[in-house]
Amino acid sequence: MKVVFVGPSLPDAAQLRAADITIRPPAIQGDIRRAIDEGYSRIGLVDGGFEYQPPVWHKEILYGLSIGVRIYGSSSMGALRAAECEDFGMIGIGTVFDGFKTGKLIDDADVALLHGPEELGYPALTVPLVNVIATLDALHENGSVPSAQREILEISARNIFYKERTWGKIVCDSGLGTDLLPLLNRGMVDVKRQDARQLLAAMQRASDDPSKETPAWQLNLPAF
Structure with missing residues (x-):
């Protein structure tokens, strides 16, 4: 069984997924553990709640990894948690994960954006910094934005709170x-x-078969 927690990073995930993948809204604390208890052996974390909700707990990810559940992360909260838990077996995917892994990205807010509700398809109201950087890199590489302008625009974007960061304000x-x-x-x-x-x-x-690999580390379980 496979499940992916995703929202504003890929609002149309339900139309793009394979038939054997369940789509759920962005995860908050306890959702990964709940999916493990429901029998999901492959879990993807893309988006997650924060600020007004408790975020996904590292310990629930480690619990899943310790019993052979494969957990993937990318894009947003998933990329951040994958960079933090890669040494324990979480699988990080994509450019944003690489940024956190290498230290090019260091702030949780680099992936954050203000968006509308699920009922409206999570419309983006601001631009996450990772998309700003990717856009400026692409425009610089094709010659549309000179180096000096690119640097000024990135500095401008970094100085704007994520809830106010739009192209217009940048x-x-x-x-x-x-x-x-x-x-x-x-x-x-x-x-x-x-x-x-x-x-x-x-x-x-990915195969849906439970992993038979035993991790080289031992998880000390708290009281969930």
Whole structure:
């Protein structure tokens, strides 16, 4: 059995998933443990709640890994937890995971965005920093944005609170003029979506058989 916790990173996940993958909303503390208890042997974590809800607990991930459950992470909360739990067997996928693993990304807020509710398809109201960086990198590589402008725009984006970070505010605060705005909107690279699709593909390829591997570490269980 396979399940993926996903929301704003890939709002149309239910239409893109394989038939054997269950889609659930972004995970909060206890959801991973609950999925393990329900018998899921392959779990994908993309999006997760935070700020007003307790986030996914590392210990519930480690519990699953300790009993042979394969747990994948990408894009957002999943990429962050995968970078933190990779040494224990969690499987990280995608560019955002690589950023956290290598230290290029260090802040939880780098993947955060303000979005609408599930009922409306999680519409994005702001731009996550990881998408800003991916977009600026792509536009710089194709010659559309010179190095100096690219650096100014990234600094501008990093200085904006994630709930207020839009392309319009990034450009306004940069002092570079509004002429760049259509280019940035048109050239937007949604790296969180790309990573989430990679996770779905990896889980589709994965065998559903329980792992027989015994980890080299031992989990000390708390009282759940």
